[in-house]
Amino acid sequence: MSLWAKILVSSLWAKNLASLWAKILVSSLWAKNLASLWAKNLQPVGQVPSEQPVGQQPVGEQPVGQQPVGDQPVGQQPSQDEDPESSQSKQTSENPLTWRYPEVAKPEHRHTVSERLKQVAANSVSAQCGESVVRVQVNQDLLGIGRLIQPERITLGGCAATEEDADVHVITFESELHGCGSELTMTEDVLIYTFTLVYEPKPLANTSIVKTSAAMVDIECHYLRNHDVSSNALKPTWIPYTSNMVAEELYFSLRLMTADWQFERPSNLYYLGDIINMEASVMPYHHVPLRVFVDRCVATLAPDVHTVPRYSFIEDHGCLVDAKLTGSSSQFLSRSQDHKIQFQLESFRFQPQNDSQQLYITCHLKAAAASSPIDAENKACSFTDGWKAAGGDDLVCGCCDSSCAVSKARDLDSDLGKCQSKPELYYQFKM
Numbered sequence: 183m184s185l186w187a188k189i190l191v192s193s194l195w196a197k198n199l200a201s202l203w204a205k206i207l208v209s210s211l212w213a214k215n216l217a218s219l220w221a222k223n224l225q226p227v228g229q230v231p232s233e234q235p236v237g238q239q240p241v242g243e244q245p246v247g248q249q250p251v252g253d254q255p256v257g258q259q260p261s262q263d264e265d266p267e268s269s270q271s272k273q274t275s276e277n278p279l280t281w282r283y284p285e286v287a288k289p290e291h292r293h294t295v296s297e298r299l300k301q302v303a304a305n306s307v308s309a310q311c312g313e314s315v316v317r318v319q320v321n322q323d324l325l326g327i328g329r330l331i332q333p334e335r336i337t338l339g340g341c342a343a344t345e346e347d348a349d350v351h352v353i354t355f356e357s358e359l360h361g362c363g364s365e366l367t368m369t370e371d372v373l374i375y376t377f378t379l380v381y382e383p384k385p386l387a388n389t390s391i392v393k394t395s396a397a398m399v400d401i402e403c404h405y406l407r408n409h410d411v412s413s414n415a416l417k418p419t420w421i422p423y424t425s426n427m428v429a430e431e432l433y434f435s436l437r438l439m440t441a442d443w444q445f446e447r448p449s450n451l452y453y454l455g456d457i458i459n460m461e462a463s464v465m466p467y468h469h470v471p472l473r474v475f476v477d478r479c480v481a482t483l484a485p486d487v488h489t490v491p492r493y494s495f496i497e498d499h500g501c502l503v504d505a506k507l508t509g510s511s512s513q514f515l516s517r518s519q520d521h522k523i524q525f526q527l528e529s530f531r532f533q534p535q536n537d538s539q540q541l542y543i544t545c546h547l548k549a550a551a552a553s554s555p556i557d558a559e560n561k562a563c564s565f566t567d568g569w570k571a572a573g574g575d576d577l578v579c580g581c582c583d584s585s586c587a588v589s590k591a592r593d594l595d596s597d598l599g600k601c602q603s604k605p606e607l608y609y610q611f612k613m
Contacts, residue, residue, distance in 0.1 A: 305326075306320065306321040306323060306324050306325075306326060307319070307320050307321070307324070307379060307399050307401070309401045309403070311375075311403035311404075311405075314358060314359055315356060315357065315358055315359070316356070316357055316358075316359060316364075316375070316377065316401070316403055317354065317355070317356050318338055318354070318355040318356075318357075318377070318379065318401060319352055319353070319354050319355075320336060320343075320352065320353045320354075320355070320379065321351060321352060322351040322352070322353060323351065324336070324381060324397060325395070325397065330351055331381060331383075332384065333346050333353050335381060335382055335383060335384055336353065336379065336380065336381045336382075337379075337380050338355040338357060338362045338363075338377055338378075338379055338380075339357070339361075339362035339363025339364060339377050339378055339380075340362065340363050340485035340542070341355065341357055341361070341362040341363075341485075343355055344356045355379075357377070359375045359403065360375075362377060363377070363378065363485075364376060364377050365435065365437075366433050366434070366435055366465075367435070368433065368465050371406065372404050372405060372406055373404070373405045373406075373433070374402055374403070374404055374405075375402065375403040375405075376400060376401070376402050377400070377401040377402075377403075378398055378399070378400055378401070379398065379399040379400075379401060380396075380397075380398050381396060381397040381398070382396050383395070383396060432464055432465070432472075432549055433464065433465040434462070434463070434464050434465075434474070434547045434549070435462070435463050435464075435465075436460065436461070436462050436545055436547065437460070437461050437463075438450060438458065438459065438460060439459040439460065439461050439524070440459070441457075441459065443459060443461070443524060447459070452529045453529065454529055454530070454531065455528070455529065456528075456529045457511070457526050457527070457528060457529070458526065458527045458528070458529055459524065459526055460524070460525055460526075460527065461522060461523070461524045462474055462476050462522070462523050462524075462525075462545065462547050463521055463522040463523075464521050464547070464549040465521070470551070471520060471521075471551065471552035471553065472520065472521050472549045472550070472551065472552055473520040473521065473549065473550050473551070473552045473554070473560070474520070474521055474522065474523050474547060474548070474549045475499070475500055475523065475547070475548050475549070475550070475560050475561070475562060476496055476500060476523060476525065476545055476546075476547060476562065477496075477499050477500060477545075477546045477547065477548050478494065478496050478497055478498075478499070478545070478546050479494070479495055479496040479543060479544065479545040479546075480492055480493065480494045480495070480543070480544050481493045481494075481495065481530075481541050481542065481543050481544075482541070482542050482544070483532060483539065483540070483541065483542070484542060485542050485544075487544045491532045493530075493532075495512070495527065496525075496545070497582075498581065498582055498585060498586035499558065499559050499560065499561060499586050500514075500560070500561040500562045500563055501561075501563045501569075501579065501581075501582035501586065502514055502525060502562075502563065502564050502565070503565065503582070504527060504528065505564060505565040505566065506565040508528070508530075510527075510528035511526065511528055512525070512526055512527045512528050512564070513525065513526055513564035513565075513566060514562040514563070514564045514572035515572065516572055516573070517562075517572060517573050520552040521549075521552075523562055523572070525562070525564075548560075555574075556571065556573055556574030556575070556578055557578055558578050558580075558581050558586045559586070561574070561578045561579060563578070563579035563582050565582075569582050569583070
């Protein structure tokens with residue numbers, strides 16, 4: 183064989199070999215694409231898809247100035263024979279994405295009114311309720327802030343402290359159940375005596391600055407009512423037993439009322455010109471009908487009724503003189519029940535005028551049998567173009583312009599038909 187023949191044979195052999203290699207390469211690329219397609223179709227449930235999330239650079243799209251994806255060195259282009267889709271599949275397979283959709287933010291829990299902390303009882307005040315006396319002890323750190331209060335700045339219904347222990351910083355008050363401004367309420371089963379502990383801070387010396395807040399603490403003593411009185415020993419007397427029991431067991435109350443007289447007024451703050459509605463009552467006992475009277479009332483700037491200035495607006499056993507003296511609309515109202523009496527007082531203040539004044543109104547209440555007659559000693563009279571009685575004949579009010587003296591010929595304690603007096607009942611007003 184000649185030299186040219188050998189060269190031609192070698193050239194044909196090389197050409198066939200190159201064609202074979204090309205076919206092998208095409209088959210390899212086809213198999214690789216097929217495998218990639220199967221991998222996409224058989225992706226497990228829950229695996230993040232190969233698509234790129236919003237805002238992340240897709241594979242194969244290079245930003246300016248960054249190295250292309252792949253194993254090519256800097257300045258060298260990727261192989262022309264490599265399929266872009268195959269390159270992307272390879273990248274996804276070798277570096278699986280771990281991106282997840284962000285969790286939905288849970289709304290912030292807001293406490294409802296019922297979940298908020300409720301008011302708790304004061305732990306710096308304790309009370310012992312006896313048969314006829316209440317004993318109240320107050321820690322001088324009343325507000326729990328480490329600052330001791332001054333004993334003279336705290337009172338029990340207007341009454342000063344009876345004891346003070348400087349070693350343990352305890353202030354003590356003692357009062358009878360009917361004393362120190364107590365209020366009595368009754369239910370079918372219990373008697374409730376309510377006292378009010380009042381703390382009023384004093385400004386620092388030569389300043390108008392106070393370092394603590396005012397405080398009020400209500401104290402209640404509850405007693406079961408005893409309907410069976412047969413255990414009380416009968417004493418030889420001409421006075422009926424029932425009369426004695428009533429004389430010992432009368433319970434009076436004096437309350438501020440709302441404008442419609444349906445409820446007790448929650449506030450004792452009044453402005454000049456306001457009408458103060460007041461209701462006095464006595465609790466009937468042992469089914470004996472009683473009639474209550476307001477014997478006298480006086481207004482002062484202190485609990486002591488003898489202080490000056492003072493203003494007596496009910497005098498002479500039930501004469502309401504305020505309307506006659508000042509031309510106001512103060513008056514007794516017609517009775518709807520014998521054991522209650524309602525009256526109205528037009529608000530006022532003493533001179534000199536301050537921004538506010540706290541007035542103490544002290545009334546003396548009494549009760550008589552409902553069957554007893556209305557007379558000069560047991561009456562409720564108002565001045566409206568003359569004296570008029572809230573019940574009974576207006577003639578009983580004739581003594582209101584002079585003096586309604588009590589007749590000494592009558593013994594008020596001799597029988598139930600006469601007056602059963604009650605120590606003064608205090609009520610505070612701010613006007």
